[in-house]
Amino acid sequence: MRLRVADPRGPSRGCTACCCRSGVYVSLAERERILAHAAAVQRCMDAGQVRDPAQWFERRVYRDPDFEGGRCVGTRVMGAACVFLNGRGLCTLQLASARSGTPQLKPFYCRIFPLTLAGGVVVYHPFCRGRAPCCTFGRRGAALALEACRPEFEEVLGAGGYRALVELARRRPGNREYRDREAPRTRPVELR
Numbered sequence: 001m002r003l004r005v006a007d008p009r010g011p012s013r014g015c016t017a018c019c020c021r022s023g024v025y026v027s028l029a030e031r032e033r034i035l036a037h038a039a040a041v042q043r044c045m046d047a048g049q050v051r052d053p054a055q056w057f058e059r060r061v062y063r064d065p066d067f068e069g070g071r072c073v074g075t076r077v078m079g080a081a082c083v084f085l086n087g088r089g090l091c092t093l094q095l096a097s098a099r100s101g102t103p104q105l106k107p108f109y110c111r112i113f114p115l116t117l118a119g120g121v122v123v124y125h126p127f128c129r130g131r132a133p134c135c136t137f138g139r140r141g142a143a144l145a146l147e148a149c150r151p152e153f154e155e156v157l158g159a160g161g162y163r164a165l166v167e168l169a170r171r172r173p174g175n176r177e178y179r180d181r182e183a184p185r186t187r188p189v190e191l192r
């Protein structure tokens, strides 16, 4: 499996933010964390975004064991995109998180995209199977998906889990793309 990445010559390096058009489901703990930092999020919003936190999430709560606490809620879609997507195609939760003193606000499933969980199993998101205009999976692509998505795999599996996954890919019979590659090295951990 390979990943055809966004065209680096385009705006935002070719990203069309199409994966943000339908919003995302978040755990109730994530929703509370975002609402607790509403002021930081609002500071990152542009004039076209909905600033009222009461309008950021759908009311309906779903049961789903793939979420922390077993329940989730959707972000609202406004103007054909997630309420947190700004006019430049950037996530205001990610922008707010980049500011010092603000915890991680970008939802887990956005951080691991184009991976997702299905019944506790890490899978490539079906959205990326050959139909997205920018990042998409397919037989032809600039990078091996397992390597291109290393940060996302490590977010879900940890560095050790990712190394084990690559080792499995290398040993799999007929998997020529991985057979001759070196096992990934452990990255140095930044201490705070």
Ligand code: SF4
Residues within 6 Å of the ligand: 019, 020, 021, 023, 024, 075, 082, 083, 084, 085, 086, 090, 091, 092, 093, 094, 106, 107, 110
């Ligand atoms: S929370 Fe951010 S990254 Fe996730 S869908 Fe909304 S705008 Fe996109």
